[in-house]
Amino acid sequence: MSLATHLPALQVVLPLLAAPLTVLLRRAGLAYAVAVAASWVALAIAIALALQVGRGGALSYAIGNWAPPLGIEYRVDALSSFMLLLVSGIASVVLPYSRASIEREVPPQQHYLFYTMFLLCMTGLLGISITGDAFNIFVFLEISSLSTYVLIALGRDRRALLAAYQYLVMGTIGATFIVIAIGLLYLMTGTLNLADMGRRIAAVHGTRPVLAALAFLTVGVSLKLALFPLHQWLPNAYTYAPSAVSAFVAATATKVAVYVLLRFYFGVFGEAQVFDRLPMAQMMLLLALAGMFAATTMAIFQTDLKRLFAYSSVGQIGYIILGLSFDSATGLTASIVHLFNHGVTKGAIFMLLGIVVASVGGGTLARVQGLARLMPWTSAGIVLAGMSLIGVPGTAGFVTKWYLVLAALEKGQWWLVFLIVASSLLSLIYVWRFVEVAYFREPRRDILPAAISPWMAIPTALLLVAVVIFGLDTSYTVDPAMRAAEMLLQGPNR
Amino acid sequence: MTPESALPAVLAVPLAGAVLIAAVRRRPDLRETVTLATAAALLACVLALLPVVLAGGRPEWVLFELLPGLQIALRVEPLGMLFALVASGLWIVNSLYSIGYMRGNRESRQTRFYVCFALSLAATMGIACAANLFTLFLFYELLTLVTYPLVTHHGTEAARRGGRVYLGLLFGTSTIFLLPALIFVWFLAGTTDFRPGGILAGRLGHQELAALLLLTVYGIGKAALMPLHRWLPAAMVAPTPVSALLHAVAVVKAGVFSVVKVIVYIFGIEPLAATGIGGAADALVAVAGFTIIAASLVALHADNLKRRLAYSTVSQLAYVVMAAAVLAPLSVIGAVLHIAAHALGKITLFFAAGSIYTAAHKTEVSQLDGIGRRMPWTMGAFAIGALSMIGLPPAVGFVSKWYMLSGAMAAQHWAAVAVIVGSTLLNAGYFLPIVYRAFFVAPPPAEDGDVHGHGHGEAPLPMVIASSITAAATVLLFFLPEVPLALARQVLAGG
Numbered sequence: 008m009s010l011a012t013h014l015p016a017l018q019v020v021l022p023l024l025a026a027p028l029t030v031l032l033r034r035a036g037l038a039y040a041v042a043v044a045a046s047w048v049a050l051a052i053a054i055a056l057a058l059q060v061g062r063g064g065a066l067s068y069a070i071g072n073w074a075p076p077l078g079i080e081y082r083v084d085a086l087s088s089f090m091l092l093l094v095s096g097i098a099s100v101v102l103p104y105s106r107a108s109i110e111r112e113v114p115p116q117q118h119y120l121f122y123t124m125f126l127l128c129m130t131g132l133l134g135i136s137i138t139g140d141a142f143n144i145f146v147f148l149e150i151s152s153l154s155t156y157v158l159i160a161l162g163r164d165r166r167a168l169l170a171a172y173q174y175l176v177m178g179t180i181g182a183t184f185i186v187i188a189i190g191l192l193y194l195m196t197g198t199l200n201l202a203d204m205g206r207r208i209a210a211v212h213g214t215r216p217v218l219a220a221l222a223f224l225t226v227g228v229s230l231k232l233a234l235f236p237l238h239q240w241l242p243n244a245y246t247y248a249p250s251a252v253s254a255f256v257a258a259t260a261t262k263v264a265v266y267v268l269l270r271f272y273f274g275v276f277g278e279a280q281v282f283d284r285l286p287m288a289q290m291m292l293l294l295a296l297a298g299m300f301a302a303t304t305m306a307i308f309q310t311d312l313k314r315l316f317a318y319s320s321v322g323q324i325g326y327i328i329l330g331l332s333f334d335s336a337t338g339l340t341a342s343i344v345h346l347f348n349h350g351v352t353k354g355a356i357f358m359l360l361g362i363v364v365a366s367v368g369g370g371t372l373a374r375v376q377g378l379a380r381l382m383p384w385t386s387a388g389i390v391l392a393g394m395s396l397i398g399v400p401g402t403a404g405f406v407t408k409w410y411l412v413l414a415a416l417e418k419g420q421w422w423l424v425f426l427i428v429a430s431s432l433l434s435l436i437y438v439w440r441f442v443e444v445a446y447f448r449e450p451r452r453d454i455l456p457a458a459i460s461p462w463m464a465i466p467t468a469l470l471l472v473a474v475v476i477f478g479l480d481t482s483y484t485v486d487p488a489m490r491a492a493e494m495l496l497q498g499p500n501r
Numbered sequence: 502m503t504p505e506s507a508l509p510a511v512l513a514v515p516l517a518g519a520v521l522i523a524a525v526r527r528r529p530d531l532r533e534t535v536t537l538a539t540a541a542a543l544l545a546c547v548l549a550l551l552p553v554v555l556a557g558g559r560p561e562w563v564l565f566e567l568l569p570g571l572q573i574a575l576r577v578e579p580l581g582m583l584f585a586l587v588a589s590g591l592w593i594v595n596s597l598y599s600i601g602y603m604r605g606n607r608e609s610r611q612t613r614f615y616v617c618f619a620l621s622l623a624a625t626m627g628i629a630c631a632a633n634l635f636t637l638f639l640f641y642e643l644l645t646l647v648t649y650p651l652v653t654h655h656g657t658e659a660a661r662r663g664g665r666v667y668l669g670l671l672f673g674t675s676t677i678f679l680l681p682a683l684i685f686v687w688f689l690a691g692t693t694d695f696r697p698g699g700i701l702a703g704r705l706g707h708q709e710l711a712a713l714l715l716l717t718v719y720g721i722g723k724a725a726l727m728p729l730h731r732w733l734p735a736a737m738v739a740p741t742p743v744s745a746l747l748h749a750v751a752v753v754k755a756g757v758f759s760v761v762k763v764i765v766y767i768f769g770i771e772p773l774a775a776t777g778i779g780g781a782a783d784a785l786v787a788v789a790g791f792t793i794i795a796a797s798l799v800a801l802h803a804d805n806l807k808r809r810l811a812y813s814t815v816s817q818l819a820y821v822v823m824a825a826a827v828l829a830p831l832s833v834i835g836a837v838l839h840i841a842a843h844a845l846g847k848i849t850l851f852f853a854a855g856s857i858y859t860a861a862h863k864t865e866v867s868q869l870d871g872i873g874r875r876m877p878w879t880m881g882a883f884a885i886g887a888l889s890m891i892g893l894p895p896a897v898g899f900v901s902k903w904y905m906l907s908g909a910m911a912a913q914h915w916a917a918v919a920v921i922v923g924s925t926l927l928n929a930g931y932f933l934p935i936v937y938r939a940f941f942v943a944p945p946p947a948e949d950g951d952v953h954g955h956g957h958g959e960a961p962l963p964m965v966i967a968s969s970i971t972a973a974a975t976v977l978l979f980f981l982p983e984v985p986l987a988l989a990r991q992v993l994a995g996g
Binding site: 399400401406409412413416417421424425428429431432435439443446447478479480481485 | 565642
């Protein structure tokens with residue numbers, strides 16, 4: 008069937024075309040319908056692609072029928088299909104939720120633009136995940152970043168504009184570093200196709216421009232993925248953006264940046280160059296531990312819930328980089344599975360916080376006193392998602408912790424084992440702050456919670472159910488992650 | 502009720518009870534009836550499993566498989582059977598007592614209390630019937646979580662502080678010690694299943710085995726081994742029925758139960774014994790022995806009655822750990838029996854303490870002169886509980902102590918023998934004076950304006966009935982210890 012062969016292109020083209028359509032339609036209701044439809048179709052395509060890859064191995068698609076390495080190639084393999092599912096899945100859940108959420112958070116005349124930017128952001132992230140061309144990655148990265156800056160600026164707090172500007176400055180620096188790296192790689196290998204680059208780089212293995220490219224890429228991507236200490240933009244961005252934006256961005260943007268890192272490290276540079284020639288493993292270990300402890304500690308002292316969970320995100324990204332620093336199959340599995348587990352968990356948390364903001368007018372600890380009596384299901388949802396952040400068995404977060412500790416045990420690094428579980432304890436403290444305020448204080452008399460629209464409740468519940476299901480039946484997440492990890496470790500010659 | 506359906510029912514019944522209790526919260530009498538009915542139903546399910554286990558059957562139920570070799574599964578074996586019996590049997594009595602206490606003291610948030618109680622029992626059943634260390638860990642953590650609202654029930658700043666120590670120590674030890682130990686066990690053995698003879702045979706050297714054993718046992722913070730015992734006195738801010746739950750029905754019992762289970766079914770008695778004198782188990786004997794003596798010394802000087810009982814519990818729990826670590830067949834039987842014996846004795850003592858508080862508003866030992874004349878039933882029960890703690894007939898504590906002592910002597914573990922004998926004297930030192938002074942010393946002259954203390958009588962009837970039941974059971978088991986003894990022997994024979 009000819010449509011099936013074009014699925015890789017449609018994955019990106021459909022949301023891309025839907026975006027100007029929403030501008031033309033102008034009316035918020037119609038724009039909403041188009042956006043939701045586009046995200047659901049994108050999810051369907053992602054599932055179809057994942058099934059194809061599962062059956063027949065990696066897919067290659069030449070855009071415009073121009074053959075790679077000169078033409079742009081879309082390549083779907085175990086890792087990229089995983090990311091496609093994550094991005095389209097989160098978008099499919101957040102978009103239906105967003106209409107009721109932005110009602111109170113975004114001026115009505117800008118609603119249709121919200122959907123436009125959301126679709127563009129989704130296009131960018133999907134494009135990064137599927138393309139096999141280095142410069143194409145940069146193009147999609149810019150598309151997703153620029154639309155994210157706009158989305159953040161739509162928040163109703165005046166500081167949203169500042170947060171967007173801050174993210175713009177740091178994000179542009181990051182993107183610039185990435186394009187410099189791509190330029191250096193093109194200079195040394197003569198190609199922009201990732202697979203081809205991986206083959207050709209063997210001839211220039213270890214030369215200074217290549218190592219410089221590695222360094223530029225690492226810093227650039229680290230800015231995007233908010234690796235400590237390049238995380239400064241994240242707390243403001245997540246706090247002041249509209250809740251639906253926080254949910255989508257927190258669940259996907261940093262994860263796609265990790266994907267870029269993995270793709271370049273293992274698919275282009277190769278394990279040997281990254282880990283043996285440069286002390287990348289030690290550096291990543293140190294920065295990951297710093298992120299895990301410093302950011303989690305900062306989270307404990309926050310009074311605004313969105314800010315608290317934003318710092319928690321920086322800590323959780325530390326786990327992902329920690330898994331990467333092990334340079335082993337188990338460690339990489341932990342990292343890749345955490346992309347999914349944390350994406351689902353953080354998406355659920357910010358959606359729940361959006362419900363709280365919509366109901367009681369704000370997300371500070373002062374406003375959510377006694378929330379458990381006023382909104383029992385929402386409070387329980389936050390506790391459940393918090394348990395996933397801590398890593399309680401039965402939730403998705405535990406699976407990641409399990410593999411991280413196993414990776415450390417495989418290397419005999421017991422001190423690292425204790426550090427990993429100690430950081431879980433820190434996460435417990437900030438989740439406990441919410442529990443104490445919500446469950447053990449009397450509700451404020453001046454706050455009457457507004458009713459929650461089912462359009463907000465149902466998608467949130469779906470994500471929470473996913474958190475539990477992926478904690479109890481790990482075959483959906485761990486098996487693809489393991490396959491992706493093994494594929495990456497095989498090296499550039501795929 | 503078939504054994505196959507009894508096992509899921511053991512989890513489902515208290516969970517359903519919790520939901521029902523919450524549903525009928527506006528009608529207190531109905532709510533209390535639901536609690537009692539749920540407790541009775543749970544005991545019925547547990548009793549349905551008993552003959553199967555005694556005959557050698559091991560009912561099983563797999564809930565989820567997270568990873569290969571990592572399952573959430575239930576499997577009933579003799580040790581778990583005993584724990585489940587103790588917990589479910591005492592829940593009924595504790596519920597009866599709670600009704601009297603909560604109403605007698607006009608406590609607030611009673612629905613939350615009964616709901617959390619039911620959830621605690623569900624978690625306890627999960628611990629008792631866990632088929633592997635991972636499942637035990639999961640329910641162990643849930644138990645900590647679900648008992649927190651009970652510990653901080655009064656909602657005062659002092660209660661919250663006590664709750665933070667409780668939570669901090671228990672979650673801290675389980676996250677930092679037990680979880681790494683659990684993952685390491687899986688890493689070594691590819692499974693965390695409880696199997697007779699253990700699953701670590703031949704996989705570790707002697708020192709590493711000792712280190713792992715200490716890591717695991719300290720990770721089980723609910724066993725209150727020193728110096729990680731502070732959560733237990735801190736939890737005394739809770740209402741007395743909760744203290745009874747913590748000390749007798751569920752929490753500390755879950756702790757020592759887990760320790761014995763890990764020693765017998767993960768490490769294995771034979772492999773541990775093979776490490777010889779000064780090996781892994783001996784380190785544990787030393788730690789436990791120290792705890793026994795040190796805690797008894799603190800109890801000797803404590804004037805607050807609940808504080809004295811708390812440190813007595815710390816000491817008695819360490820008996821179980823020490824007896825199991827001695828690794829002699831008789832002492833292991835003693836350890837298993839003591840789980841039941843201490844539960845009955847301690848719950849009687851806490852019931853008595855709560856009755857004294859409810860009826861006479863007295864909390865310090867020094868205030869209890871002559872109280873036996875006004876509260877003969879309560880203090881009679883107290884006396885029997887005290888006899889069980891000291892280990893004197895006709896209380897069942899004598900039986901378990903006899904086995905522990907015999908086992909230590911058979912293994913020629915003279916340090917352990919000395920600790921048992923010495924601590925018996927200490928126990929007598931801090932329990933017998935209370936009993937003596939309650940009955941044989943005249944009460945102090947009534948203080949002016951002492952409206953409450955003057956002319957008080959016995960505690961409310963449900964409380965007196967409850968404490969009499971447990972006291973009677975303490976004596977009954979002394980004369981008829983067949984069932985616990987049979988289960989203990991089966992544990993020794995190989996689960």
